[in-house]
Amino acid sequence: MIEFRLPDIGEGLHEAEVVSWFVAVGDRIERDQPFVEILTDKSAVEMPAPGSGTVVSLGANPGDMVNVGDVLIVIDDGGAAVPNLTESAVADAPEVAAPSTPLAPTVAPASATSGRRPKAAPATRKLAAELGVDLHSVSGTGPGGRILADDVRAATERTAPASAALGAVAPPPIRTDIGVPATLTRPPAASSLGQAEPGVQPLRGIRRATAKAMDASWSTIPHVHAFKEIDATELLEVRGRIRDALGDAGASITPLSLMMMAVARALRAYPLVNASLDLDADTITVHADVNIGVAVASERGLIVPVVKQADRLGVVEMAAEIARLSGAARDGSVSPVDLADGTFTVTNYGANGGWLAAPLIRPGEAGIIGFGRSEERPWVVDGAVVARPVLPVVIAGDHRLIDGDLLSAFHEHVCASLRQAIGLLL
Amino acid sequence: MVVGEVATRCDVLVIGGGPGGYAAALRAAHYGAEVVLVERDRVGGTCLNVGCIPSKVLIHAADLAHQAMASTGTGVRLSATIDVPELKTHLGSVVEGLTSGVSGLLASAGVTVLQGTARFSKPNRVAVVGDGPDAGIQHVEFGEAIVATGSRPIEISSLPFSHPKVLDSTGALFAFESVPSRLVVVGGGYIGVELGTAWRKLGAEVTIVEQAGSVLPGLDARLGRVVGRRLGELGVEVLTGATALGFDADDHLRVAVGEAERSVEADAVVVCVGRRPNSDDLGLDIVGVTTDAAGLIPVDASRRAAKRILAIGDITAGPALAHKATAEAEVAAQTATGREAHFDAMAIPAVVFSDPEVATVGLTVAEAKDAGITASRFVFPLGASSRARTLGSAAGHVELVVDEEGTVIGGHLAGPNVTELIGEVTLAIEMAATAEEVAATIHPHPTMSEGLLEAAHRVLGMPLHVRGT
Numbered sequence: 014m015i016e017f018r019l020p021d022i023g024e025g026l027h028e029a030e031v032v033s034w035f036v037a038v039g040d041r042i043e044r045d046q047p048f049v050e051i052l053t054d055k056s057a058v059e060m061p062a063p064g065s066g067t068v069v070s071l072g073a074n075p076g077d078m079v080n081v082g083d084v085l086i087v088i089d090d091g092g093a094a095v096p097n098l099t100e101s102a103v104a105d106a107p108e109v110a111a112p113s114t115p116l117a118p119t120v121a122p123a124s125a126t127s128g129r130r131p132k133a134a135p136a137t138r139k140l141a142a143e144l145g146v147d148l149h150s151v152s153g154t155g156p157g158g159r160i161l162a163d164d165v166r167a168a169t170e171r172t173a174p175a176s177a178a179l180g181a182v183a184p185p186p187i188r189t190d191i192g193v194p195a196t197l198t199r200p201p202a203a204s205s206l207g208q209a210e211p212g213v214q215p216l217r218g219i220r221r222a223t224a225k226a227m228d229a230s231w232s233t234i235p236h237v238h239a240f241k242e243i244d245a246t247e248l249l250e251v252r253g254r255i256r257d258a259l260g261d262a263g264a265s266i267t268p269l270s271l272m273m274m275a276v277a278r279a280l281r282a283y284p285l286v287n288a289s290l291d292l293d294a295d296t297i298t299v300h301a302d303v304n305i306g307v308a309v310a311s312e313r314g315l316i317v318p319v320v321k322q323a324d325r326l327g328v329v330e331m332a333a334e335i336a337r338l339s340g341a342a343r344d345g346s347v348s349p350v351d352l353a354d355g356t357f358t359v360t361n362y363g364a365n366g367g368w369l370a371a372p373l374i375r376p377g378e379a380g381i382i383g384f385g386r387s388e389e390r391p392w393v394v395d396g397a398v399v400a401r402p403v404l405p406v407v408i409a410g411d412h413r414l415i416d417g418d419l420l421s422a423f424h425e426h427v428c429a430s431l432r433q434a435i436g437l438l439l
Numbered sequence: 440m441v442v443g444e445v446a447t448r449c450d451v452l453v454i455g456g457g458p459g460g461y462a463a464a465l466r467a468a469h470y471g472a473e474v475v476l477v478e479r480d481r482v483g484g485t486c487l488n489v490g491c492i493p494s495k496v497l498i499h500a501a502d503l504a505h506q507a508m509a510s511t512g513t514g515v516r517l518s519a520t521i522d523v524p525e526l527k528t529h530l531g532s533v534v535e536g537l538t539s540g541v542s543g544l545l546a547s548a549g550v551t552v553l554q555g556t557a558r559f560s561k562p563n564r565v566a567v568v569g570d571g572p573d574a575g576i577q578h579v580e581f582g583e584a585i586v587a588t589g590s591r592p593i594e595i596s597s598l599p600f601s602h603p604k605v606l607d608s609t610g611a612l613f614a615f616e617s618v619p620s621r622l623v624v625v626g627g628g629y630i631g632v633e634l635g636t637a638w639r640k641l642g643a644e645v646t647i648v649e650q651a652g653s654v655l656p657g658l659d660a661r662l663g664r665v666v667g668r669r670l671g672e673l674g675v676e677v678l679t680g681a682t683a684l685g686f687d688a689d690d691h692l693r694v695a696v697g698e699a700e701r702s703v704e705a706d707a708v709v710v711c712v713g714r715r716p717n718s719d720d721l722g723l724d725i726v727g728v729t730t731d732a733a734g735l736i737p738v739d740a741s742r743r744a745a746k747r748i749l750a751i752g753d754i755t756a757g758p759a760l761a762h763k764a765t766a767e768a769e770v771a772a773q774t775a776t777g778r779e780a781h782f783d784a785m786a787i788p789a790v791v792f793s794d795p796e797v798a799t800v801g802l803t804v805a806e807a808k809d810a811g812i813t814a815s816r817f818v819f820p821l822g823a824s825s826r827a828r829t830l831g832s833a834a835g836h837v838e839l840v841v842d843e844e845g846t847v848i849g850g851h852l853a854g855p856n857v858t859e860l861i862g863e864v865t866l867a868i869e870m871a872a873t874a875e876e877v878a879a880t881i882h883p884h885p886t887m888s889e890g891l892l893e894a895a896h897r898v899l900g901m902p903l904h905v906r907g908t
Binding site: 129130132133134135138139142153155156157158159160 | 875
């Protein structure tokens with residue numbers, strides 16, 4: 014008997030949402046066969062089976078939250094003793110699977126998958142049939158666990174974008190005319206952005222993770238923001254020359270690649286900005302590595318994969334890493350490792366058309382830099398007003414950790430690197 | 440050689456005009472289909488003609504007679520005279536009124552009704568053999584066929600219906616010209632209990648022979664016990680664990696009761712030990728349908744049995760009840776007209792017009808356990824019901840079964856008019872209502888429905904009209 018519990022898969026993960034099971038109780042399962050998709054803090058992960066055998070029980074229903082250490086699956090591999098499931102995921106379960114009845118339900122009552130019918134009124138059952146929702150996979154939020162119409166609709170919203178995102182993702186559109194192209198943060202189609210049915214739906218998945226992080230950020234971090242505009246002429250020229258030099262291989266080199274390099278160098282120059290504050294422990298942890306998260310708007314929601322040791326990457330490597338991470342974030346295949354250990358964050362909010370914005374710091378980091386959309390603006394050069402591509406560079410710092418002088422110095426370091434972008438290639 | 444036999448064409452052919460078949464025909468017509476309904480006897484089927492409806496007429500008349508003749512202690516004294524021929528005329532007129540109503544509905548919906556017996560002759564065709572004086576064969580070509588041929592009483596070899604004293608349930612309704620003095624009912628299920636009780640109230644000496652340990656086997660045992668006690672009070676002899684063996688030389692019925700054997704005098708023996716599906720002479724092999732060991736047609740949730748073939752009612756699995764057939768007819772009519780539909784009811788209620796009435800829906804605690812549900816039962820005894828007392832009846836109870844979360848999953852009722860009450864429990868189950876929600880619903884006073892309120896209060900540990908929890 015193999016009992017597989019939700020492992021700690023990094024990023025301080027404590028819980029995860031079960032998105033869907035690929036096996037059912039009674040199925041034969043082979044070692045390393047993916048058996049469940051779980052949604053951790055911002056990533057969807059397919060768990061491989063720890064061994065081969067017959068599935069005895071599943072620890073949760075799709076939509077349920079499970080904690081690290083909770084039993085995800087029990088597999089009968091013909092081996093010994095039945096584990097006591099009641100101590101973990103199924104603490105409230107009325108029954109425990111007996112060894113002789115491998116099909117017996119072992120999940121908690123609120124999410125039972127036994128022979129019982131899902132609790133839902135006829136109109137809700139009809140809606141589920143119309144929307145192709147298996148009511149067994151829906152957690153009811155009504156009295157006694159009754160599944161409501163809104164629960165069914167929420168279930169479709171939870172699964173539909175995910176399946177859509179699993180398809181091929183078009184390469185990021187690249188603008189070669191003017192300004193900073195929309196590379197990473199491709200906005201969702203207007204048809205789906207912000208669409209929802211009236212009613213109450215459970216807070217789950219990426220939305221939940223984002224809500225918790227932003228709640229912590231807004232309510233605990235005193236933000237200080239600073240705004241600058243720079244002439245991005247050289248930045249765009251350098252980017253263009255690199256691409257000319259590399260041909261097709263340079264297609265993924267975007268201004269963001271150079272922006273990330275500028276931020277990485279500034280973080281190396283000012284280690285205190287690459288730090289974490291812990292007021293409970295009264296400590297400041299200065300990180301050895303410069304790991305920069307990049308905010309990516311996926312169809313599942315905001316995801317922040319991390320470019321590790323960003324200060325050690327050349328522009329080509331940086332561009333490749335950004336392309337890899339953003340692609341994985343969009344199609345939901347980003348691994349927990351790629352989401353973990355960020356020390357600072359960059360948001361290219363200008364891809365959505367924004368000029369100036371005041372981004373929020375991810376809890377555990379000391380700051381965040383945002384880049385607006387570069388546009389031709391009047392700019393004074395040698396006493397004359399000329400049109401130049403102007404790039405807004407916005408910074409937020411945790412004022413508990415970073416004073417105004419440090420923030421300004423760091424901010425200027427980034428801007429100076431971008432003004433003389435050729436230096437980033439040295 | 441038959442060349443080019445002329446066939447009537449239709450979109451939907453319905454075989455059988457009972458509560459399943461006529462409902463399917465009406466619905467399919469509502470959906471715009473050209474519908475032909477084949478009925479070998481009278482529309483309305485067993486239910487309207489020889490089942491639910493005439494038996495309820497008989498039971499109502501028997502209750503009137505019984506109330507008149509019994510010493511009720513209410514201060515009102517009546518006497519009764521039983522006129523069986525007039526009763527049968529009345530019975531016939533009620534049936535006639537309802538069946539002609541169905542015929543009218545079918546006609547106004549544009550359904551073509553063919554009198555005769557249908558048999559599949561090709562995968563898309565039936566031959567309808569008429570049985571009237573101008574009998575002939577008509578051919579009907581269909582897009583989809585809905586088989587709704589129902590069921591008939593099971594015959595047991597030791598008591599063949601050909602025996603002059605042996606009657607089926609239809610005979611027990613229509614065969615008598617006067618009240619039989621000694622009636623034996625073989626089979627203590629709901630039909631046997633209803634018929635035995637009615638004839639007892641009309642004055643017959645009645646013996647019920649049941650193989651199981653109590654009457655109404657298959658229902659929650661507590662319901663059978665309530666009815667069994669009342670049968671005893673009415674003077675009905677109930678032999679449980681008993682098997683009818685046949686007639687002896689004196690034309691008495693031989694009954695094995697445990698190890699012993701008894702001889703029971705009988706003017707008539709009504710055999711109602713169950714029903715079997717009418718699936719044996721339909722030519723189902725021609726349309727690729729194979730019945731199971733019990734003669735039932737396997738179907739999927741959309742009621743489809745094979746290409747072009749759907750089936751509903753007693754000819755398919757599940758309880759042989761009119762309302763189950765009608766509910767399945769709704770699904771079949773949609774499927775037959777190209778709509779997406781599947782049978783999805785959470786529970787099918789069952790009612791028995793015994794004394795007292797019995798009604799049941801959903802799961803018992805034991806059935807819930809088998810389904811992996813830890814359920815609990817909460818009972819309100821009707822002795823504490825003001826309405827039951829005003830009706831002079833304190834026997835019976837209202838029981839709600841709820842799951843771990845208090846959601847109503849079953850109801851098992853015995854008492855006056857509880858057949859009308861079961862609809863509320865059924866609705867609660869369909870809506871996945873909790874006992875708390877039932878308790879939050881105002882029930883009118885003084886009515887039997889307050890029993891449900893009290894049972895729901897009990898689920899919450901807060902009964903009002905009984906002590907304790």
